[in-house]
Amino acid sequence: MSDSFSPTPLIDTPIAFVDLETTGGSVAEHRITEIGVVQVDQGGVSRWSTLVNPEQPIPAFIQSLTGITDDMVRDAPTFASFAAELFERLDGNLFIAHNASFDRGFLRGEFQRVGLTFNPDVLCTVKLSRALWPHEKRHGLDALIERHALEPLARHRALADADLLWQFWQRLHGAWAPEVLRTHIDRTMRRYRIAGDITEDIIDAAPAGHGVYAFFDASDAPLYVGRSVRVRQRVRAHLTGERRSARELRIAEQVRRVQWRDTGGEVGALLTEAKWIGTLRPVHNRQPRIGRTEALAAPWPFQTAIVFEERGQDSACESVFHVVDRWCYLGAVQTLEAARALAAAPSEPIFEPMTFRILQTHLARGLRVTPLGQQEAVDAEAREVSPSV
Template structure:
């Protein structure tokens, strides 16, 4: 299929097929040496490529693989000098790449270094190939060349590999009905455009392990409170995930602000979630049906406030000390000193039915707590 005979549009957005060559596989340590872009839109097809001076030597293995040498990039532009032009080419387009997390990650890192935020919607052609041909074992670019009779101009050069993706895209339109292809692409696209002031960088700051999160709309009305063993991953899935329920999509469309709190473990997450739901009364959460009056047998079994420590397996550094007094959850602190300060700063505890119901069974099953009576501990002290 020639460039002048474009296939029927399977998506409405303009597209950029992108490939990079780099000095290695680490976004933090390595840099881009070549960029290739094939742009598809209402005006047709255009191609753009450039070598990039990475500011570091190209390892011998990479030189052998790509044919790009230190001499070739010595007088090439730096990424900073071409960032604005490239950003303009990619902005507003669906970003299509093979193993797209690699290419997007490198470009996002480079754009970030020059003060630009790069969060395009992304389609990975590896994932798309797996979705359309699940019985096939190989989905690398060489496998696609063989399977779909693609014509490589070269291999491991940026523009040539980007052009292979454009060829693959054209082949798809002759192999699948348009509605099937459109539905599969829609399921495979990962959407990074986040509403309000929420950015990928903000989500990266969320707790890696156990915690609680809350979504708010543009008027700061609480929408939803949830908990997770991996808060960062769960928040990202809520807002940009590929597999979301219709309810999650409705909530995500309204979200303009997110709050979160690390809890270190499951019990702290349960206590915090229940407290936030009771306080915020988010419109998409069911309110727990606990009796407000203290039930029989609910007397506090300790002489003072108690503390228990949690540190989850997914983020062992997110250690937290949780404080409870007379079935009232006072909060959590990163140190035992902080836990003591919580007791000192809180007023008269008020019985919380949710805290009672969450803790009574766990105490019976051996949750280890320590009374906070006359305790004076250094900041790094832990509960034995």
Template sequence: MSDLLPPVPAIDTPIAFVDLETTGGSVAEHRITEIGVVQIGPSGVSRWSTLVNPQQHIPPFIQSLTGITDAMVRDAPTFASLAADLLDRLEGSLFVAHNASFDRGFLRGEFQRAGLAFNPDVLCTVKLSRALWPNEKRHGLDALIERHALEPLARHRALADADLLWQFWRRLHAAWPLDVLRGHIDRTVRRYRIAGDITEDMLDSAPAGHGVYAFFDEADLPLYVARSVRLRQRVRAHLTGERRSARELRIAEQVRRVQWLATGGEIGALLTEAQWVGTLRPAHNRQPRSVRGEPNDAPWPFESAIVFEEQEVDAASRVFHVVDRWCYLGAAPWLEAARSLAVERAPVFEPATFRILQTHLARGLRVMPLESAVLPAETVAAGLA
């Protein structure tokens, strides 16, 4: 299939079809032995490949499969020595690979070891093939070769397999209307460079359990606040997920910064969410309305501030929440820091805190007087006076 035939542009950005050969399947334990890249851009088609010294033995099975031996890579460059040039080559291109999580994961790991961040938008041709031909059972590269009459120059060599993806890409343009193809590509692309300074690496650092998050726009104005029992998963789904509502899409398009806070449990998440919504007044949240008959103040049934503890089931760390006179003063990872919260902030009656705490005290929430709280603490069952 001639490269002189221009492809119909299903997307407007440059494309890098990428394939790797490695010493095995574990990103942590194994290393890259060969990289092949076919790049498509305004200037046409270019091909680039290199063997890579993995600085470890290539298992006999892998040598037999790929034909790449220890002797072949002994004098090849290490990944660290070519990392900067490779990053420049791939930067700004849509990263297309077959079983893309494998290739992207290995490159991301190697770039991290070289001190570089690698967060391209990724299109997996396995997922794209499944989306376009859902009734077909097989979507491996050998199945695509057979189904679409692709012409392999070799198998299990990086540049030859990357070239097969380029051939597959052109077959797609011949087989599908452009608007249909673009729609499937848009839904299949996973965007790791989310927006602003938000990257997949950043999302990986978000708390896995209960917490509250806030989105901010380009002017750093608050857009949206919410809580979740699986904060990291929820934020990622909101910003990168395929199944999003029209409202979520509108919000995600404006997000440039995200802020989050681990709360240790449900009650802390409820209290923090209510406080952030009331303080930040985000554009896409409904502002709390006063409830008929609800007091603007209410007697505090304790002698002083109280503290209660929440902890994720699988987490070693604790979170201590402090409330005084129906005002949520915040959370801290240890009691001494929790006590300082009561000194730093004067309590002001919060209707939302009143409602949330009333409900959970009635359900048996166990609290301690903040002043006398010790570890291990003997908690007291708090009842409403």
């Protein structure tokens, strides 16, 4: 197939089709033995490959599979010796690979060992093939060779397999209408470079369940505070989702940092969101307008601070203990001991209108709380409290 094919009618960045051979399947334990890259941009197609000294023995069955032996890599360069050159070559390219998480994971691990952060946007040809041909059962590289009449120069060698992906890419553009192919590419691609220093890996560390998140701009000024029952999913949608409002697009363009807090449940998320909005005063949140006179009709119905526990939907999640005193949300901690210490800290709680409104509603619904005034009360079983407020 001709290399003169225009590669990027649907992609506005250069593309790198990448394949690796390794000593095994574990990023932590194994190393790369060969790298093959087919780069495609408006200037044409270029190919680059090298054997790599893994600095560890290659298992016999992998030598048999790939044909790469210990003797072949003994005098090959180590990854560290060409890491900077390879990083520059791949930087800014859409990274396309078969079972892309494997290849990206190994390269990311190797780059980390030499102090480089590798977070390209990634398109997996296995996932793309499944999306385009959902009724087919097999989507391995051998299946693609057979189904699309690809022409292998070899198998289980890095550059030859990377070239097969380039051939597959060309076949796609002949088999599907541009708008259909664009849709499936957009849905399949994982965008690891998002905004500022935010990457997909960072977002993956966000809570899967209830919590609160905040966005900050380049000067670290607060932009927006939100809450969600699925924080990780919501943050990702804010920054990379297709169906974003004009307001969300404006916010996403400014975001350079994100922080979050796991609240364990809905009430903690409501209280934390209100606290962060009141403290940070982000420019894209409306400040609540609730008069202090509301509190005069309902004095604090307890003699001490209170604590209530929330646990995420996943039973493996740790409990979160929320502490409130005189309609002031003091914060969330991980243990009852820490809750006692937080309540006992010398401070004068300041009435928070939103905390009053949120807690008033949920106490009326039977929120289970425990007074924190005395040791006996702390250790007692939490009871339902439904004061008339």
